[in-house]
Amino acid sequence: MPPSRLLASLVMCAAFAAMPLGTARAAAACGSGSFDAWLTDFKAEATAKGISAAAVSTGLNGVTLDQSVITRDHSQKVFSQTFEEFSGRMIPPRLTRGSNMMKQYGSVLSRIEEAYGVPGEVLVAIWGLETDFGVNIGKFPTIRALATLAYDCRRADEFRAELMDALRIVERGDLAPAEMRGAWAGEIGQTQFMPSSWLKFAVDFDGNGRRDLMRSAPDVLASTANYLKGHGWQRGKDWEPGGPNFAVLQQWNKSDVYARTIAAFATQLSHAP
Known part of the structure; x- marks a missing residue:
């Protein structure tokens, strides 16, 4: 797969880790608490942002963490070919x-x-x-990959926004969640759009x-x-x-x-x- 078009900006999460338990929402505190708790909170936020309950349910119900995606993200090497x-x-x-x-x-x-x-x-x-x-075009389930990267701390804000947009694609009727498969970092389609x-x-x-x-x-x-x-x-x-x-x-x-x-x-x- 060609180098990702995503910027390799790191998301700082130390401030969240230092907060007393309960003062930060599970969705905001990347990587703290269980993935299931984080996902429950994310669903609530997506609904609050106007994404339909049907899109949230069909897109996110049953989604689990993909450790292989985190491993790939953390082991990226600097592109060094001439x-x-x-x-x-x-x-x-x-x-x-x-x-x-x-x-x-x-x-x-x-x-x-x-x-x-x-x-x-x-x-x-x-x-x-x-x-x-x-x-x-890639075989990774896109919503699962994005949810995993949004939960992880390295680029949480970036992937959190992309996960919201993936649900909007579902809501708009362009793709069903099962059709969303692509690269491990969330790129989809024949020219790899985020x-x-x-x-x-x-x-x-x-x-x-x-x-x-x-x-x-x-x-x-x-x-x-x-x-x-x-x-x-x-x-x-x-x-x-x-x-x-x-x-x-x-x-x-x-x-x-x-x-x-x-x-x-x-x-x-x-x-x-």
Whole structure:
């Protein structure tokens, strides 16, 4: 799985640990008390924030802690590959398939570029790098993973907000909880949106009444374009390092090596026969 787009900001929890028992809500005191008690409190807060009782119930009932997610989060290593190493490993195996995808979805990509200003090469490059064009979207139950990370202390506030947004996706009818499977850190869909990005940028481009980033390639590609447009993509401008749109690719992934790899892959796709 490619490096997460999440910022590695640490959440300080010492203040909560120092509070007398009962002065902080179980949901606020990350990692203190049982997971079940924390989850009960979180359900109450979600309902208080206007999420329907049905969405809270279907999304969270029976959810348990996933220790493997905590282990993965705590054992992340600094991304140390050079651009040459990473791009050399990632682009060549995907170039032929990427070129084929450009042809297969040519009319869709043209309509997306007209609507959002983002060329198909960039979208297909992201699609290939994130999940091998939808083949490897991840198998972790998203709500369980997010609940685990929200309970843990390392980035509790960040994942707490994402868990709320996952419930809003359920409430909106985009996905059922059982359909929400993805990366261990909560990314879902064929270009790996966090729930907050799904809510903000997902679009129904195939016109079937659902924003489906799990199965619908038009929705996936258009939503990715909408994300890039929302982060400042300039129609017709360069995406290579130094160009005005390279900074937008860095918003997609904070790793300079990853952003450069997207740019290089897109450029190669633009020159493919």
